[in-house]
Amino acid sequence: xxxxxxxxxxxxxxxxxxxxxxxxxxxxxxxxxxxxxxxxxxxxxxxxxxxxxxxxxxxxxxxxxxxxxxxxxxxxxxxxxxxxxxxxxxxxxxxxxxxxxxxxxxxxxxxxxxxxxxxxxxxxxxxxxxxxxxxxxxxxxxxxxxxxxxxxxxxxxxxxxxxxxxxxxxxxxxxxxxxxxxxxxxxxxxxxxxxxxxxxxxxxxxxxxxxxxxxxxxxxxxxxxxxxxxxxxxxxxxxxxxxxxxxx
Amino acid sequence: xxxxxxxxxxxxxxxxxxxxxxxxxxxxxxxxxxxxxxxxxxxxxxxxxxxxxxxxxxxxxxxxxxxxxxxxxxxxxxxxxxxxxxxxxxxxxxxxxxxxxxxxxxxxxxxxxxxxxxxxxxxxxxxxxxxxxxxxxxxxxxxxxxxxxxxxxxxxxxxxxxxxxxxxxxxxxxxxxxxxxxxxxxxxxxxxxxxxxxxxxxxxxxxxxxxxxxxxxxxxxxxxxxxxxxxxxxxxxxxxxxxxxxxxxxxxxxxxxxxxxxxxxxxxxxxxxxxxxxxxxxxxxxxxxxxxxxxxxxxxxxxxx
Ligand SMILES: Nc1ncnc2c1ncn2[C@@H]1O[C@H](COP(=O)(O)OP(=O)(O)OP(=O)(O)O)[C@@H](O)[C@H]1O
Ligand SMILES: [Mg+2]
Numbered sequence: 001x002x003x004x005x006x007x008x009x010x011x012x013x014x015x016x017x018x019x020x021x022x023x024x025x026x027x028x029x030x031x032x033x034x035x036x037x038x039x040x041x042x043x044x045x046x047x048x049x050x051x052x053x054x055x056x057x058x059x060x061x062x063x064x065x066x067x068x069x070x071x072x073x074x075x076x077x078x079x080x081x082x083x084x085x086x087x088x089x090x091x092x093x094x095x096x097x098x099x100x101x102x103x104x105x106x107x108x109x110x111x112x113x114x115x116x117x118x119x120x121x122x123x124x125x126x127x128x129x130x131x132x133x134x135x136x137x138x139x140x141x142x143x144x145x146x147x148x149x150x151x152x153x154x155x156x157x158x159x160x161x162x163x164x165x166x167x168x169x170x171x172x173x174x175x176x177x178x179x180x181x182x183x184x185x186x187x188x189x190x191x192x193x194x195x196x197x198x199x200x201x202x203x204x205x206x207x208x209x210x211x212x213x214x215x216x217x218x219x220x221x222x223x224x225x226x227x228x229x230x231x232x233x234x235x236x237x238x239x240x241x242x243x244x245x246x247x248x
Numbered sequence: 249x250x251x252x253x254x255x256x257x258x259x260x261x262x263x264x265x266x267x268x269x270x271x272x273x274x275x276x277x278x279x280x281x282x283x284x285x286x287x288x289x290x291x292x293x294x295x296x297x298x299x300x301x302x303x304x305x306x307x308x309x310x311x312x313x314x315x316x317x318x319x320x321x322x323x324x325x326x327x328x329x330x331x332x333x334x335x336x337x338x339x340x341x342x343x344x345x346x347x348x349x350x351x352x353x354x355x356x357x358x359x360x361x362x363x364x365x366x367x368x369x370x371x372x373x374x375x376x377x378x379x380x381x382x383x384x385x386x387x388x389x390x391x392x393x394x395x396x397x398x399x400x401x402x403x404x405x406x407x408x409x410x411x412x413x414x415x416x417x418x419x420x421x422x423x424x425x426x427x428x429x430x431x432x433x434x435x436x437x438x439x440x441x442x443x444x445x446x447x448x449x450x451x452x453x454x455x456x457x458x459x460x461x462x463x464x465x466x467x468x469x470x471x472x473x474x475x476x477x478x479x480x481x482x483x484x485x486x487x488x489x490x491x492x493x494x495x496x497x498x499x500x501x502x503x504x505x506x507x508x509x510x511x512x513x514x515x516x517x518x519x520x521x522x523x524x525x526x527x528x529x530x531x532x533x534x535x536x537x538x539x540x541x542x543x544x545x546x547x548x549x550x551x552x553x
């Protein structure tokens with residue numbers, strides 16, 4: 001089990017104090033798939049960064065199978081089997097797709113070609129490509145996902161994997177996210193996509209750095225649709241206007 | 249005649265295991281030690297000064313290796329090589345210099361190469377520099393290349409200095425005639441107190457001439473680098489200069505590209521950038537299980553490949 005316990009993340013910036021994560025308590029069980037959703041800026045990627053060790057929480061702990069890993073760095077967490085496919089993948093001058101996949105496979109036994117094919121990229125066409133600005137947004141995103149598949153970590157964090165992916169590849173993406181998940185893995189997908197939210201066991205909703213809802217997909221999905229409508233109306237409405245059908 | 253050390257250095261600078269294929273000349277501690285010509289590819293020592301003449305006949309294909317080894321301390325070697333690639337020939341020329349300085353004196357090699365790539369010929373030229381040695385003496389390399397690329401000819405210069413050279417001043421002068429193409433790839437890494445300076449002047453003399461200079465470098469420690477690529481167009485030519493450097497520790501880098509057009513049909517572009525290794529690149533590779541040092545190493549070696 002992966003546990004986030006009373007997690008707080010506060011950034012101090014020139015007399016400003018920004019609370020990015022506010023008392024997050026979450027438990028992720030082996031074999032389950034989770035979706036983390038919520039409006040832009042609600043703190044979803046920050047949760048992923050804290051799990052991966054990219055950001056250190058101001059308060060709280062990260063516990064993996066009973067071991068407190070809060071003080072571990074990024075590399076050590078990768079060695080413990082945590083992996084993260086970034087929302088905005090880095091580009092590298094000089095490194096090729098095959099170089100990145102080979103680095104990723106140091107911790108696994110996957111085949112590089114297979115991982116590219118699974119996400120709809122032809123290995124002949126992409127293995128030798130440089131990971132620089134010559135790759136399109138959707139291509140670099142798919143390579144990022146292929147890299148995580150190649151790394152094959154136990155805890156898999158996908159940050160908006162659908163972003164920039166075309167309609168034709170989207171089905172394939174949903175398939176591979178599902179079929180690569182096993183009873184020994186925890187898959188956490190940050191997403192706004194209905195198709196992905198429909199696939200998971202549990203849904204977590206964040207707003208303003210807090211968890212506002214969590215539970216089984218069947219329970220949460222109808223509530224999300226409702227609250228999304230309210231949030232939209234609240235932001236669009238003029239001050240003081242209240243919508244009668246909004247539960248809060 | 250070649251020792252195990254010589255062979256190791258040859259492997260570093262010329263990727264040679266055993267005797268080179270094709271024509272070659274091996275120069276060691278200011279002496280030519282082994283040489284072979286091939287039909288249509290003549291390698292001959294100069295009579296009036298140190299160095300060799302390489303003459304490739306029309307339409308010949310082949311490879312020529314001309315490595316230089318310096319394994320004594322206190323050596324100062326100055327050599328003049330003239331290279332003539334005949335019309336329509338297609339040649340791979342592997343130069344390069346490896347220094348193993350065992351003592352406290354300076355070991356220095358200054359090579360002057362004058363190259364003619366005649367009409368319609370193709371030349372791929374690679375020059376690798378490498379230094380090592382247990383001594384405290386400096387390892388100094390000052391290569392000077394003058395190249396003329398004639399009508400419709402193509403030349404590619406790959407100039408690499410990755411390890412162990414203390415001081416280097418590299419000068420490259422190129423003239424390109426009509427429809428001639430030149431590509432210069434420069435890769436440089438300096439560390440500790442090392443200094444490197446590269447001056448490149450490319451003149452686009454004929455209509456349809458084109459040149460591209462791509463220079464990538466990494467400066468570590470308190471080393472110092474200066475780049476001065478200049479591209480001058482007197483014709484309807486196209487040129488592109490690209491200098492890209494990673495700076496680390498307390499190193500300094502100056503990058504001064506210049507483009508100069510004397511013809512309104514010329515198209516010249518320059519780009520130059522100096523920056524640290526991007527944090528997001530480090531983080532990505534660490535997420536894949538590399539340590540900070542390994543991530544840095546992967547990024548640098550990829551960048552200089
Ligand atoms: N370094 C920083 N300095 C200031 N604010 C930051 C910093 N990093 C993150 N934030 C803020 O923290 C909040 C949460 O960011 P985060 O990236 O976790 O959001 P998100 O839910 O992933 O959003 P999105 O759906 O747009 O990806 C945002 O309001 C963001 O502006
Ligand atoms: Mg995000």
